[in-house]
Amino acid sequence: MRASTSATTAPAGGWSIPRGLVVLLSLAAVIVTVAGMAAFSGVIGPTFLALILTVAVQPVQDWARRRGWPAWSGMLIAFGAVLLILVALVGALTLSVAQLASQLPQYTDRLDNLLDHARGWLDAAGISSEQIQKLLHSIDVGKVVELLNDLLGGVVGVFSNLFFLVALLLFMAVDGMSIRERMAVVAAERPAIARALTDFTYGTRKYLVVSTVFGAIVAVIDGGALWLLGVPLPLLWALLSFITNYIPNIGFIIGVIPPALLALLDSGPVLMVWVIVIYSVINFVIQSIIQPKFVGDAVGLSVTITFLSLVFWSWVLGGLGAVLAVPLTLLVKALLLDIDPSTRWADVLIGAPLPAKRSVPEDEDTS
Template identity: 25%
Template sequence: MSPEDKSKEPVDWAVYIKKTWIKWSILALIAVFLLLFKAIVSIILLTLASALLAIYFYGFTGLLQRYLHLPAKVSLIVSVTLNLLLLVGFFWFAGSRLESQITQLSDTLPSTIQHAQSQLQQSALGSKVLDYINSSGTGGKTSAFVRHFFSSSFGALSDLYLIILITMFFVASPMMYKRGVVHLLPETAKDKGDELLDQLGDVLKKWIKGQIIGFFFIAVFTGLGLWALGLPLVFTLALIAGFLNFVPNFGPIIAVIPATLLGLMQGPTTALLTFGLYTLVQVIQSAVTQPIIQKRMISMPPVLTVVAQVAMGALTGFWGVLLATPIVAIGMTLVQELYVKKQTYHKYPLN
């Protein structure tokens, strides 16, 4: 049949309308999925944060059982109560001081940034850097990124409320949720799934342990160093440095900026010493606590961690950057246990 004859055939409008509806329905489903994807990822991240907090409570419970020989339920109650009392006590004794220093820091930083700009304008290279930033709009892009970085889908208060609420459920009956996940697996994979969940919990427990050790190490030594240099707002800057240790790669860079700017107010020498202090503390921390973090924990390529942080940060903001490392650890553990270990390497053996 020639093309001219085909063009003269009658059109089946019912089939045409059906195909059109199918195409538009698929496009609509894709659009709805993309709109809901960010919210779904945010909910998963909050659930992961709750699971990490519950793992911390049970890890502390294990310490109480080991050293005080308390029953399991009593140790869990003591673990949760003691940590809550420590948190309340911290804000009771140091909350007002922390609040005043944060307010002072937020009031001081604008003038500090202006002072830094005036210092840069005194050199030819600094002037070129400022001209590039102003002409390219990098400053506005950076501000927008920072606002998105420290934002989340539901707001800080609602995020914390959801994390605490889900953590309470996880702490109250963790085995119920574990059994629920295992029941979703095929019969032949239930034993492997149960073993894999225990292994993931062990990996995350070691990550939390290393991060807590790193937090105290960096906060204490950074605070002592800033106090020796005579910088103001030592308490707040030390806590910022400690907390941002939970965000590898980018956290130390963010932490050093306000301290260096405050040091610049006292002179270029103080700013350089402050920058050197943060660098030295990070180097020592990497040599002392990093082996504890990586001990018996899956090795994560730095490039993969950075890419995950950038991608998760662009998608969900602060929570994505904060939880990118445990997400990578979970993903690599699953790939290694479910795929890599089942492969037979003849040319490139693992050992």
């Protein structure tokens, strides 16, 4: 009986690949895949963005179909809505960054005075002049302006990639006209795959809706507070708050640094402190207390996995990867874990905390 069992389980060739070698080959494949994604991030990034946007507006096509409209009409409405959002966002960023770059040179004298005060304070603290020189040597408004000009060039360069992105959105919108029929075939042949992809689309849409709503709330409050404080360019910083709301964990830190520094240059450290305090209160209450209660069920990722996904996708795709970190992680989770029933147990390890079960008193009847 033992010989028969071993004979049925042994490979035909009489040997098998060691499990350690399988793990090493899998790790090597992952490294090659990630390196390839990083090398072609200029193509992969817009492709992922087009996919996420297409998933987000797909309900528009379903809405048009339920009303009895032709399929092409829903496709055009969805495509036009996404195109309008992209053009408005890129245009607003371009104009705002250009305005910021034109205003920064007027703060040169103010920065020099602040550096003189800092140099005197450091000197009084016993730090040598050579150390002070090394510390302050790299601080120069000219370099900041040059950096902003490079950033502006990158934003304007998005228009060249915008044609590629628009083409992808158009093609995906056309394919979206028949996506329900295709998913019906997939569900009949491979129910697990259909379920995984359905969960991904639902979670992505809910995450985008919640992040957009709370991002708009944060942007309005932050922009209004900066306007009342007299910080220059409040609309730009409100737009930055809206965009960074899609960046998990550290989006608030990225959004507060530019207006705080500009407040320091414009009116001194008191205004900078006020900006930091107001931003901290607003963003902590909204992004750390209220928003997670709405988005937690949709994302289904633990805080650690969310942070690691931010680091990973930022390294692979740059700034666009930081904004799309959560949807891309949901996509990878669907393709690698949820698609196979034998690996769904991993959701318990990487997912959000499980709800606490109600404890049953010993004297309570549980029959």
